[in-house]
Amino acid sequence: MNAAESLTFALNRLHDLPGLSARLGTPLAEEDIAAILDEAARFAEERIAPGRMEADRQGCRLENGRVRTPAAYAALLKDWQEAGWQGVAAPAEHGGQGLPHALWAAVFELASSADMAFALMPMLTAGAVELLSHHASPDQAARFLPPLIAASWNGTMCLTEPQAGSDLSAVRTRAVPDGQGAFRITGSKIYITWGENELAENTLHLVLARLPDAPAGSRGISLFACPKILPDGRRNGVRCGGIEHKPGIHASPTCTMVFEEAEAELVGEPHRGLPAMFAMMNAARLAVGVEGVGQCARATALAEAYAATRVQSGRPIAEHPDVARMLGEMRAVTAAARLLALDCAVSLDRARAGDEGAETRLSLLTPIAKAWCTDRGVEVAGLGIQVHGGAGYVEETGAAQIWRDARIAPIYEGTNGIQAMDLVARKLPRDLPAFLALLDEAAAADPVLKTPARALADTARYLAEAGPDQVGAAAAPFLDAAGWVLGGAWLARAAAAEPGLAREAGFFLRRLLPRATARLLEAMAPA
Amino acid sequence: MNAAESLTFALNRLHDLPGLSARLGTPLAEEDIAAILDEAARFAEERIAPGRMEADRQGCRLENGRVRTPAAYAALLKDWQEAGWQGVAAPAEHGGQGLPHALWAAVFELASSADMAFALMPMLTAGAVELLSHHASPDQAARFLPPLIAASWNGTMCLTEPQAGSDLSAVRTRAVPDGQGAFRITGSKIYITWGENELAENTLHLVLARLPDAPAGSRGISLFACPKILPDGRRNGVRCGGIEHKPGIHASPTCTMVFEEAEAELVGEPHRGLPAMFAMMNAARLAVGVEGVGQCARATALAEAYAATRVQSGRPIAEHPDVARMLGEMRAVTAAARLLALDCAVSLDRARAGDEGAETRLSLLTPIAKAWCTDRGVEVAGLGIQVHGGAGYVEETGAAQIWRDARIAPIYEGTNGIQAMDLVARKLPRDLPAFLALLDEAAAADPVLKTPARALADTARYLAEAGPDQVGAAAAPFLDAAGWVLGGAWLARAAAAEPGLAREAGFFLRRLLPRATARLLEAMAPA
Known part of the structure; x- marks a missing residue:
């Protein structure tokens, strides 16, 4: 199965997306889903990837x-706009198609896999749409959402400042009321993806800043919408102060944005900017996890193609056992990562449909999907280089680019260390029973999963009560172990529904699953 | 302990290099070793690294x-020449200092850690010196070795061709006798490190090529010495046809070298080029493993410095438990990798001193040191990026460069897959008892090592008799497991001799060692 077929299979056969989409008021038949993803794959392969x-x-x-x-x-952005992909899951009343988020996640995997740097623009724009859909006033929504959903504008997230990285409570950018209901923003933001560009008609910056009367810390940060070009056509007081030199995603400008009394509107309540931002965090973090899946898939496809045609010692290297081992790992991990990310995406839709427990499942799965899938993205891309041998270290084969691009994903949208703390320090104590239920579900998928799922459950119970230092030192290996177990369970279930996946499932469960135990032992060892 | 202190400690206290150097006829006191490495570190930090x-x-x-x-x-090469580092372990009769190879390995770790791209030139030149020391005629040695040992010439290894990567038996480059005792070489070689440059006075290419009467396959390849500039000052018929675009080691030119009836001399016997090349393989592969150690060390030092000064949420991030975890892993892995590589280097000296079993130990440890240390180099450099957070993906911090540079080492000088096959398919069947003795030694280092060492021994016994497909699919995870066990044993022994290392040893044995078991289970699972 290629990527589109795998996605279609999972959404139709493992998640009954047709039934779920009907409940969400946008009924889709199995064939609709297949057709949409087939077309998205065609666009990604023919239009983006080359x-x-x-x-x-x-x-x-x-x-x-x-x-x-x-x-x-x-020209690519123009085609993207015309094809309407940006609006797949966006609100229909503002020009979107209002389809399930899981469908957008699938489309985004295909786009991101084709060119991660380009796909970052739609990803950030989708984040802005998500945020505004929940927190903008009706008037703001009517003005901002249609051009964002059409992808004629792009959206940015202006959070980080030099002194405020993982700790956003340290934000210093100021917003001063202009006496006419609007605000003037002054400050510098760093690492702004697609912060400045000449492709989109306009750029809408969503900016975290402090009002003059703001309390200190995270409870004093407000959210503002700040367009690059004002309604009357004037250029707003925001400019790009520099772009970063990075090992990858070279084609995506990572900007320092300088705001100098830039005109802006408050979005949502004063001082409630961080909670508003966190409300879209599940979707944004899931999107980054999906980027990891996309890089896994692209690395695997490239390596398979190379190994099939490169002959050494009289046969294609795909038949050399060690290369076959690497390809086997790449295929199995890609399949598991995709299924884990889709579980998360479908949970988001189920939560919107009001399904019991879906919100909790989403909140537990999100940090796992973000961190595990992005770590695997880098690892699988590294295996892809290795399959290519010397040619893997030469840029012309394209293998190295995937590895360089994939490396950002464990960092942004909350480092994978932050994800692990989110899971273990915040969510386990709150939702331990739901997490244990997830593990029971996993243990039931295949007998070989019983022991690691039980060990994970024991560790979860222990960590839900443990002190902060033990939790902090255990969090990352614990999350990783959870990813191996939950990903393995999904592969086992997928293979039960589709015997064509038995090879990947067997490889994963027999050869890779022991990594879960190793990482649990690491988590439980004294730091 | 900094890198030079760790190296000095290991060579003096764990390996009695003073005693070994005396037996090799170049007696060094402990203080001599400390002084040499202190000076090498000074040169590396003050002259190369900036x-x-x-x-x-x-x-x-x-x-x-x-x-x-x-x-x-x-200017850097000039200083390198004047400081005499190139000759540390080179034959004294041709201008070297004739000191133990382990001392060169230590110096090379420091140089490579300071700038891997630059250090590749001395590394390849040292390989040429090694090869010529064993296979050149006295006349050739007298002409070629002094300028190479002085680093006024650089040496290259011209092995790979487009169709002959891991399979050198497919080499097509031809060498035709010119009727006056010399040869004319015609063909193309790729991936030639520092193949063409304007820094050295001259470049001596060591080239694998076929004589007209050569039998097919690996038994028909001869070795030639082919200088860029001929003794009479004429430019030889060899030119650079292109340089590769690579993700890292940008400052080291990776050249396609085109030979067009280039004048060359036969080195050693006709048709015996591959065995001659393999004779220097231990030293060359060890050197690449040492590069992995150097990149581990540099990544760790950079990350420690950043984490000590970057404050988030009111304290340096080094005190955040997940960052502390990453730094702990980086330190422990660096220490273990260094000790493993030094065991290999000292075995090379012991083999030269005629110690019983040293040659076998060297041949078993070499693929492990090459593959395990280079895989760890990439991994530790990846952790270094992660410790830096967003700044890690920005080239200005230097963290990404280490990761990009380190990625070549698992590929060249025999991919890590080739190393694993060398260990499991070639050496285990031949030297199983010696390998089992190594594991007994490891098991005795700490009680926690007993179980994984025994599991490794059982797997080794099984694989020494297994069929080629099982061996091929098991080799890489088996080698990796061996590295974790042997590296852990060295750390345990080091901590017993130097309590200051107890923290690293404890971290490694309690938190990281379970990875050995996971990889052994992977090795033994059906492919």
């Missing part, structure tokens, strides 16, 4: 305050 | 057949 390597070579430049992006991206 | 990032940014360019390398390298 330009990936050239876009990486060209990268971005800052010239006189303007950010130059790869030459082919203007 | 230019690492700028050299990476400048990279290499091919212009009209000339390879431009970073601007600062000319």
Whole structure:
């Protein structure tokens, strides 16, 4: 099965997305889902993927305050807009198609796998749409959502400042009322993905800043919408102060954005910016996890193609046992990561449909999908380089780019260390029974999962009560172990429904699952 | 302990290098060893390391057949020549100091850790010296060795061709006798490290090629010495046809070398080029393993410095438990990798001193040191990026460069898959008792090592008799497990001799050692 077929199979056969979509008021037949994903794969392979390597070579430049992006991206964005992919899961009343979020996750895997740097623009725009859908006033929604959903504007998330990285309570950017109901924003934000560009008609910055009367710390941060170009056509007081030099995603400009009395509107309540931002966190973190899946899938496809045709010692290297081992691991991990991310995506839809327990499942799975899938993205891309041998370290094969691009995903949208703390320090104590139920479900998927699932449950019970230092030192290996167990359970269930997946499931459960135990022992050892 | 202190401690206290050096005829006191490594560290930190990032940014360019390398390298090479580091372990009769190879390995770790791209030139030159010391005629040795040992010439290894990667028996480059005792070489070689440059006075290419009467396959390949500039000052018929674009080691030109009736001399016997090349393989593969150690050490030092000063949520991130966990893993793995590589280096000296079993130990440890230490190099560099958070993905911190540079080491000088097959398919069947003795030694180092060492021994016994497909699918995880066990045993022994290492040893044995078991289960599972 190719990526689109795997996604279609999982959504139709493992998750009954047709039934779920009917309950959400946008009924889709199995064939609709297959057709949408088939078309998305066609767009990704024919329209996005061919330009990936050239876009990486060209990268971005800052010239006189303007950010130059790869030459082919203007036409690509136009095609993306016209094809309507941006609106798949966006609200229908503002021009979207209102389909399940899981369908967007699947489309986004395909797009991100084709060119992660390009797909970051739609990803951030989708995040802005999500945020505004929940927190904007009706008037703001009517003005901002249609152009974002059409992808004629792009959205950014302006959170990080030099002194405020993982700790957003340290944000210093100021917002001063202008006396006419609007605000003036002054400050600097760093690591702003697609912060400045000449592709979109306009850019809407969603900015965390402090009002003059704001209390200190995280309870004094408000959220603002700040367009690059004002309604009357004037350029707003926001400019790009520099772009970062990065090992990967060269074609995605990572900008320092300087706000100098920039005109902005408050979104939601004063001082409630962080909770508003966190409300979209599940979708944003899931999207990053999906990027990991996409990089796994692309690395695997490239390595398979190379290994099938590269002959050494009289046969294709795909038949050399150690290369076959690496390809087997790449395929199995890709399949498991995809299923884990889709569980998370479907939980988001089920939570919206009001299904009992879905919100909790989503909140437990999100940090696991984000961290486990992105760590696997880097690992599988590294195996992809290794399958290529010397050619893997030469940029012309494209294997190295996947590895370089994939490396950002464990960092942004909350580092994987933050994800682990979110799971173990915040969510386990709150939702331990739900987590244990997830593990019972996993243990039932295959006999070989019983022992690691039980060990994970014991560790979860212990950590839900443990002190902060023990929790902190255990969190990352614990999350990783959970990913191996839950991913393995999904593969086992998938293989039960589709015998074609038995090879991947067997490889994963017999060869890779012991990593869960190793990481649990690590989590429980004294730090 | 810093790197030089750790190396000095290991060589003096764990390996009695003073005693061994006396037996090798070049007696060194403990203080001599400490002084040499202290001076090497000073040279590496003050002279090499400061230019690492700028050299990476400048990279290499091919212009009209000339390879431009970073601007600062000319002066750096001059200082390297004058300081005499190239000759540390080279034969005294040709200008070297004739000291133990282990001392060169230690110096090379420090140099490679300071700038891996630059250090590749001395590494390849040392390989050429090693090869010629064993296989050149006295006349060749007298002409070639002094300038190589002085580092005024650089040496290259011209093995790989487009169709002959891991399978060197497919080499097609031809060597035709010129009727006057010399040869004319015609063919193309790829991935030639520092193949063309304007820094060294001359470049001596060691080239694998076929004589006209050569039998097919690996028994028909001869070794030739082919200088870039001939003794009479003429340019030889060898030129750079292109340089590779790579994710890392930008400052080290990776060249396609085109030989067009280039004048060359036969080195050693006709058709015996591959065995001659393999004779220096232990030293060359060990050197690559040492590169992995060097990258571990540099990544750890950078991450420690960053984590000590970067404050989030009111305290340095080094005190955040998950960052402390990553730093703990980086320190423990670096220490273990260094000790494993040094065991291998000292075995090389012991083999030369004629110690019983040393040759076998060397041949068993070499693939483990090469593969395990280079895999750890990439992993530890990845953790180093993660400790830096967003700043880790920005080139200005230097963390990403280590990761990009380190990624070549699992590939060249025999991929890590080739190393694993060398260990499991070639050496285990031949030297199983010696391997089991190594494991007994490891099991005695700490009680926690008993179980994994026994499991490793059982697996080794099984694999020594198993069929090629089972061996091939098991080899890589088996080698990895061996590295975790042997590295852990060295850390336990080191901690027994030096209580200051107890923290690293405890972290490794309690938290990381379970990975050995996971990988053994993987090795033994059906493929």
